[in-house]
Amino acid sequence: MSEELSDEVKALESMIGEEYKYGFTTDVEYEEFPKGISEEIVRELSRVKEEPEWMTDFRVKAYHSWKEMEEPTWFNATYKKPDFENMLYYSAPKKKPQLDSMDDVDPNIRETYEKLGIPLEEQKMLAGVAVDAVFDSVSIFTSFKEKLAEAGVIFCSMSEAIKEHPELVKKYMASVVPVRDNFYSALNSAVFSDGSFCFIPKGVKCPMELSTYFRINNMDSGQFERTLIVAEEGASVSYLEGCTAPMYDENQLHAAVVELVALDDADIKYSTIQNWYSGDENGKGGIYNFVTKRGICKGRNSKISWTQLETGSAVTLKYPSVILQGDNSIGEFYSVAVTTKRQQADTGTKMIHLGKNTKSTIISKGISAGKSNNSYRGEVKIGKKAHGSKNYSVCDSMLIGQECGAHTFPYISSENPTSSVEHEATTSRVGEEQIFYLMQRGISEQDAISMIINGFVKDVLKELPLEFAVEANKLLDVKLEGSVG
Amino acid sequence: MSEVLQKETLLSYIGGEVEPKGTSISIRAINERGREELHNTAFPTRKDEDWRFIDLKSITKNTFVSVDEADTKEVGDISNHFLPEAMNTRLVFVNGEFNEELSSISDLPNGVIVGNLANYADHDSVKSYLGTITNYENDVFAPFNDAAFSDGTFIHIPEETVVKAPIHILNVFTDADKAFYATPRLLYVGEMFSKSTIIEEHIGLADNVYLNVPVTEFKMFTGSNVHHARIQRDSKQASHVSRPIAMLDKNAEYHSYTICLGAKLFRNEPRVIQNDQEVDFTVDGLVLIDGDQIADTHSIMDHRHAHGKSHQLHKCVVNDSAHSIFNGKIFVAKDAQKIDSFQENRNLLLSEDGKVNTKPQLEIFADDVLCSHGATIGQLQDEEVFYLQSRGLTEQKSRELLVYAFALESVESMEVESVEKLLLNEVIQYTNRDEK
Numbered sequence: 001m002s003e004e005l006s007d008e009v010k011a012l013e014s015m016i017g018e019e020y021k022y023g024f025t026t027d028v029e030y031e032e033f034p035k036g037i038s039e040e041i042v043r044e045l046s047r048v049k050e051e052p053e054w055m056t057d058f059r060v061k062a063y064h065s066w067k068e069m070e071e072p073t074w075f076n077a078t079y080k081k082p083d084f085e086n087m088l089y090y091s092a093p094k095k096k097p098q099l100d101s102m103d104d105v106d107p108n109i110r111e112t113y114e115k116l117g118i119p120l121e122e123q124k125m126l127a128g129v130a131v132d133a134v135f136d137s138v139s140i141f142t143s144f145k146e147k148l149a150e151a152g153v154i155f156c157s158m159s160e161a162i163k164e165h166p167e168l169v170k171k172y173m174a175s176v177v178p179v180r181d182n183f184y185s186a187l188n189s190a191v192f193s194d195g196s197f198c199f200i201p202k203g204v205k206c207p208m209e210l211s212t213y214f215r216i217n218n219m220d221s222g223q224f225e226r227t228l229i230v231a232e233e234g235a236s237v238s239y240l241e242g243c244t245a246p247m248y249d250e251n252q253l254h255a256a257v258v259e260l261v262a263l264d265d266a267d268i269k270y271s272t273i274q275n276w277y278s279g280d281e282n283g284k285g286g287i288y289n290f291v292t293k294r295g296i297c298k299g300r301n302s303k304i305s306w307t308q309l310e311t312g313s314a315v316t317l318k319y320p321s322v323i324l325q326g327d328n329s330i331g332e333f334y335s336v337a338v339t340t341k342r343q344q345a346d347t348g349t350k351m352i353h354l355g356k357n358t359k360s361t362i363i364s365k366g367i368s369a370g371k372s373n374n375s376y377r378g379e380v381k382i383g384k385k386a387h388g389s390k391n392y393s394v395c396d397s398m399l400i401g402q403e404c405g406a407h408t409f410p411y412i413s414s415e416n417p418t419s420s421v422e423h424e425a426t427t428s429r430v431g432e433e434q435i436f437y438l439m440q441r442g443i444s445e446q447d448a449i450s451m452i453i454n455g456f457v458k459d460v461l462k463e464l465p466l467e468f469a470v471e472a473n474k475l476l477d478v479k480l481e482g483s484v485g
Numbered sequence: 486m487s488e489v490l491q492k493e494t495l496l497s498y499i500g501g502e503v504e505p506k507g508t509s510i511s512i513r514a515i516n517e518r519g520r521e522e523l524h525n526t527a528f529p530t531r532k533d534e535d536w537r538f539i540d541l542k543s544i545t546k547n548t549f550v551s552v553d554e555a556d557t558k559e560v561g562d563i564s565n566h567f568l569p570e571a572m573n574t575r576l577v578f579v580n581g582e583f584n585e586e587l588s589s590i591s592d593l594p595n596g597v598i599v600g601n602l603a604n605y606a607d608h609d610s611v612k613s614y615l616g617t618i619t620n621y622e623n624d625v626f627a628p629f630n631d632a633a634f635s636d637g638t639f640i641h642i643p644e645e646t647v648v649k650a651p652i653h654i655l656n657v658f659t660d661a662d663k664a665f666y667a668t669p670r671l672l673y674v675g676e677m678f679s680k681s682t683i684i685e686e687h688i689g690l691a692d693n694v695y696l697n698v699p700v701t702e703f704k705m706f707t708g709s710n711v712h713h714a715r716i717q718r719d720s721k722q723a724s725h726v727s728r729p730i731a732m733l734d735k736n737a738e739y740h741s742y743t744i745c746l747g748a749k750l751f752r753n754e755p756r757v758i759q760n761d762q763e764v765d766f767t768v769d770g771l772v773l774i775d776g777d778q779i780a781d782t783h784s785i786m787d788h789r790h791a792h793g794k795s796h797q798l799h800k801c802v803v804n805d806s807a808h809s810i811f812n813g814k815i816f817v818a819k820d821a822q823k824i825d826s827f828q829e830n831r832n833l834l835l836s837e838d839g840k841v842n843t844k845p846q847l848e849i850f851a852d853d854v855l856c857s858h859g860a861t862i863g864q865l866q867d868e869e870v871f872y873l874q875s876r877g878l879t880e881q882k883s884r885e886l887l888v889y890a891f892a893l894e895s896v897e898s899m900e901v902e903s904v905e906k907l908l909l910n911e912v913i914q915y916t917n918r919d920e921k
Contacts, residue, residue: 074534382862384837399852402819408847412860413538415841417834420863427849427856 036085039063042190045089054170055162062179062189069183076375076407077344079315082253082288089191089224151207153237154199158226161197168199172230176259176296176323184255185292188224192257195226200235200266209465211240225256231266233299238269240468254313256291264299264326269307271464275475276312283342283371286314293320294350297329297358305332307463309472310347311479319377321350324358324386331360334460336472338479339372339404348378348395348409353386353419362393365457368404369480375407380421382414389419397427398456400480450477493528495625499549499666499696506635509606515616519631526625533623538810538842539781543724543750547664549696551633552580555665558691563587563657566688568903571653574599576638578656580695581667583636587655596643599652602670603636610641610674610704618702618732621754626726630668630700637670642679642709651682651901656699658720660691671701675709675737682712682900689720689747696724697748703731703739707761710738712900716908719747721776726752735761742898745772745780746911756785759821762792768813769797771895773915775804782810788817788824791851797828800895802888802915806838812846815858819850828858833891835864885916892916 034041042063046056071081148155154165161169179189200206231237254276260268270293279286289312295304306320322331333349351360360380368374376395397406408425430452438448454461454473461472496502503523505516528545529536560579567575576599577587583601590599598605605611621627638654656669673683687697697719703711711731719725725748731739745751757766772780786795801809811830832841845858865887873883892912899905 397847397849399849399854402822402852404852405848405850407849408858409844410846410860411842411844412862413840413842414832414834414862415839417836417839417864420861422859422861422863423843423845424859425845425847425857427847427854429852429854 059190065180066186075346152201158195158197176294184290188257192224192226198229200231200237202232203234206237209238223254227258230261233264236267240271242273253288258293260295262297262302265301267303269305272308274310278312278343279314289313289316291318296323297326299326301328303330307334310337316345318347323352325354327355328357333362334463335364336457336460338367339374340370343372346375348376350379353382353389357388360391364395366397369400371403373405377409379411382416382419384415387418391421393423395425503632515631519628522628549664549666556662558660571651574650575653598641602639605639614704627728633668634670640673642675644676645678648681654685656687658689660693664694666696669699673703675705677706678708680710684714686716688718694722699727701729705733705737707734708736713741715743717745723748724750730756732758733764736763738765740767743770751780754783758787759793762790765794767796770799772801774807778807783812785814788821791822793824795826799830802833803839804835808840811843814846817849821851822853824854826856830860832862888916
């Protein structure tokens with residue numbers, strides 16, 4: 001234990017003083033659009049991406065819907081509204097490399113990945129993870145494609161999917177998150193740049209964990225990712241999403257849409273580590289993370305599980321949800337949200353029980369430090385026909401320092417007399433007795449606090465895939481360094 | 486404010502205008518203030534977060550007139566509603582108007598005032614505190630009471646005085662030809678280290694439509710202590726929207742228990758404000774509803790200073806197509822350290838068509854606190870029913886017994902024996918309603 005700990009301390013120390021580890025920009029030539037949004041821009045975007053007509057129509061329709069909608073204001077956060085007219089809606093590296101080997105990748109981009117600590121080659125070899133790296137808006141590298149193809153799994157960029165699997169995209173896109181679902185989903189539908197598409201056919205267990213690294217790189221380029229994962233009958237897949245972004249002063253908007261569809265007996269696990277630039281001590285800069293994530297358990301006995309570690313972004317509004325339509329389906333949500341400095345996070349989940357004997361579990365842990373505000377906002381709804389359904393929710397908050405806030409807004413409703421819902425929440429701080437107990441045993445105060453916090457979030461982090469769990473622990477320590485004690 | 490002009494105000498449902506009726510300067514001033522607010526505040530709609538789940542049709546489909554125009558029936562004999570413990574500490578209001586004959590106030594400790602507001606309008610405490618404690622934002626109901634009331638209850642307990650007998654404030658509503666509105670008002674001023682028990686009761690004598698909008702204000706000085714029971718047994722056609730609020734100074738204790746049995750539409754917004762350190766308060770509730778009743782509680786426990794303790798247990802039993810709503814907020818302000826606050830909402834949903842919405846809410850800005858809440862929606866456990874059946878009870882009887890046990894916990898907090906008995910009777914009537 002002590003050896004492990006001292007390693008951890010060393011790792012920690014090495015990171016102290018690094019303001020934002022992943023804050024740097026790479027000079028790559030960009031093909032840029034004029035700033036602003038209009039029907040012409042949307043059409044032009046579709047043309048540049050060589051999309052079929054139905055996709056262009058989809059975007060244009062979405063654009064007009066978005067035009068009619070109002071920006072939401074109901075959440076517990078205040079920030080400077082994004083200026084949609086002063087934003088770039090498309091940017092892509094100019095030379096689209098045809099990749100046979102890593103040597104073909106733009107050396108600048110390769111350098112970026114090295115700084116980020118994701119050597120693609122090594123990752124391929126060692127971790128057995130297929131990486132679909134999204135650099136700004138266009139996918140530039142897809143690995144392990146052949147191996148996945150053998151199993152029948154389709155894993156490619158959304159642009160590619162639109163061209164090569166139009167019937168699947170047409171069938172499932174916007175089936176879980178309708179275009180008009182909310183302001184940002186409509187905007188995303190109009191101008192989404194790219195994203196990942198993943199299709200696991202009947203009875204296939206995906207042979208490896210799928211992963212995408214997102215990275216925002218171009219100043220003023222809002223990122224509008226679109227991800228769609230479909231698991232057919234009896235299929236299963238685990239998907240990882242991790243994010244880092246360079247340090248900029250101008251606020252950047254990220255409004256992604258993620259849709260998951262699970263048919264009979266299918267199983268989807270979606271894990272996220274989000275560590276975008278959160279702004280400086282005074283709340284200047286930082287990413288706006290307004291994401292719509294929703295999954296539907298369409299079939300019987302299907303299961304969708306969301307796990308997230310949210311540490312970055314200036315403002316986060318994110319509610320990964322599950323619609324439990326199939327009988328006996330299961331929805332899970334495990335979340336750790338950490339806010340420091342002047343970060344504001346309003347995050348949680350929605351579990352909509354429609355089918356019989358559906359079950360959902362919500363474990364949410366919020367840690368607020370500095371001058372930040374952390375809110376849990378969740379909804380559990382038991383429909384009239386959801387006989388025998390069960391929900392269990394726990395939302396714990398921890399406050400560190402006297403200038404932060406923790407909020408809990410759970411909406412619970414039930415219309416069925418054979419179902420049960422249990423919700424509990426607590427707010428507290430790191431106990432002095434706990435710290436004293438550990439210090440008494442020779443552990444420094446900083447380590448003691450770090451251990452207590454690790455214990456606090458353990459229930460959630462253990463849900464992360466192994467590769468992520470290590471990273472997650474380090475990230476937490478770095479993030480809270482200096483705010484405790 | 487100009488956009489309000491296009492929206493409905495409460496005035497649309499009460500015949501367009503409320504005439505100020507206060508006979509004293511102090512009450513008159515509050516009437517005028519309320520009237521202005523009423524004109525400038527839009528009636529809530531489902532788009533307002535705090536009114537999202539509630540159906541206000543029971544109010545909006547009616548036009549309520551003042552009691553004078555309603556042709557109300559005689560009150561008759563209501564002595565069965567008198568409490569034996571409070572035979573000489575009782576104020577009775579019929580349709581919101583003070584009734585001296587039915588009231589009985591005698592042998593109170595020296596200096597204690599229990600009387601009607603209009604009589605004490607010039608009392609220093611009335612001038613200082615009446616209308617100063619309520620602070621509901623964007624509200625139409627408290628201003629409505631402000632605008633329309635001319636009388637009410639005034640209770641003043643002097644320093645270090647303990648009133649042993651419970652003080653019974655009995656609001657009865659009679660049958661009438663027209664739907665009417667009533668605005669009962671209560672001001673309680675507890676001086677330092679005073680202590681008393683208040684039983685506030687609302688009873689509908691017939692099955693008629695009326696709108697009952699009571700406002701109660703509690704000003705609690707250092708070390709004062711109040712046990713406040715509120716029993717709502719309005720007519721099953723009535724709408725009841727109440728605003729009970731308490732302001733607590735250092736070491737004050739305020740324990741309130743609201744029992745909701747009647748009214749078609751019940752909306753209760755209790756608030757307790759911690760105005761200094763070291764306070765202790767309770768905001769409990771018990772809701773037993775069936776038919777098409779709606780019961781909605783929006784409470785706020787507002788900790789503004791350090792060292793406070795608060796507790797809330799809100800229980801609801803829902804049958805038929807009734808609808809129960811709960812939104813309990815715990816606020817802990819910055820620097821209000823060492824707060825220990827607990828909130829629990831338990832719902833028993835017994836029928837196919839019943840509906841429960843609950844939203845316990847924590848908003849914490851201080852780090853050294855212990856705040857927690859829990860909420861459950863469920864039904865009777867099969868194992869428990871089976872256990873009782875295995876001991877010879879019928880299934881029906883077993884279920885009744887379990888519902889009775891669920892409600893019992895809240896009833897037992899009543900400190901007055903006759904009230905406890907009365908409520909147990911109500912609970913039995915509710916649970917045994919299917920028996921013939």
